[in-house]
Amino acid sequence: MLKIAVLVSGGGTNLQAIIDAIDNGMITNTEIKVVISNNKNAYALERAKNHGIEGLCISPKDYESRAEFNEAFLEKLNSYEVDLVVLAGFLVVIPEMMIKQYRNRIINIHPSLIPSFCGTGFYGLKVHEGVLSRGVKVTGATVHFVDEGTDTGPIILQKAVEVQQGDTPEVLQRRVMEQAEWIIMPQAIDLIANGKVSVVDGYAVITEYLMK
Numbered sequence: 001m002l003k004i005a006v007l008v009s010g011g012g013t014n015l016q017a018i019i020d021a022i023d024n025g026m027i028t029n030t031e032i033k034v035v036i037s038n039n040k041n042a043y044a045l046e047r048a049k050n051h052g053i054e055g056l057c058i059s060p061k062d063y064e065s066r067a068e069f070n071e072a073f074l075e076k077l078n079s080y081e082v083d084l085v086v087l088a089g090f091l092v093v094i095p096e097m098m099i100k101q102y103r104n105r106i107i108n109i110h111p112s113l114i115p116s117f118c119g120t121g122f123y124g125l126k127v128h129e130g131v132l133s134r135g136v137k138v139t140g141a142t143v144h145f146v147d148e149g150t151d152t153g154p155i156i157l158q159k160a161v162e163v164q165q166g167d168t169p170e171v172l173q174r175r176v177m178e179q180a181e182w183i184i185m186p187q188a189i190d191l192i193a194n195g196k197v198s199v200v201d202g203y204a205v206i207t208e209y210l211m212k
């Protein structure tokens with residue numbers, strides 16, 4: 001059984017997609033041990049509670065320095081002994097110590113087709129604003145392992161989504177979530193839980209993949 005922690009900052013629709021996929025069998029062999037938020041008002045915590053999942057808040061604001069926060073954050077995460085850390089709209093920079101300790105065991109969802117519209121400054125609606133201002137016709141989402149860079153780790157899954165004339169950043173954000181994020185995030189977790197993803201020479205390789 002793959003034990004996971006889901007890290008969130010906001011609404012938690014990706015968390016909900018994971019919970020639903022576990023409930024309906026799209027994700028197998030997986031248990032959410034804890035939901036961790038840096039924001040105590042995140043609706044994601046409410047979603048965890050509604051499903052009887054332990055939720056907690058740990059925020060840099062409550063610590064004197066970033067170093068102290070990083071230490072407490074790592075200690076807290078370690079206490080749950082999870083196999084995989086899932087960043088589902090988590091807006092805090094992951095401490096280097098954590099990346100080292102959880103090498104190829106942290107995944108993130110990014111709402112574009114990496115390497116387009118990613119890296120420093122591309123988060124939330126800014127990604128979709130960038131897509132619209134460049135006028136590309138196709139965007140999408142990417143699930144990748146987290147390394148020391150910003151959105152640079154090995155890519156596990158990507159899914160394309162069409163940009164439509166007249167899209168606003170909000171409309172496009174919603175379409176990317178519905179048609180890509182909520183699909184490939186659960187798929188990636190299911191693949192990992194069933195031992196089908198390995199990292200070879202810096203690339204994520206999917207050993208066997210049957211579309212459900």
Ligand code: GRF
Pocket residue numbers: 008009010011012013014015044088089090109110111124177181
């Ligand atoms: C998603 O667009 C995700 O790709 C990005 O942050 C958003 C989180 O949304 N990293 P939610 O909290 O899962 O609803």
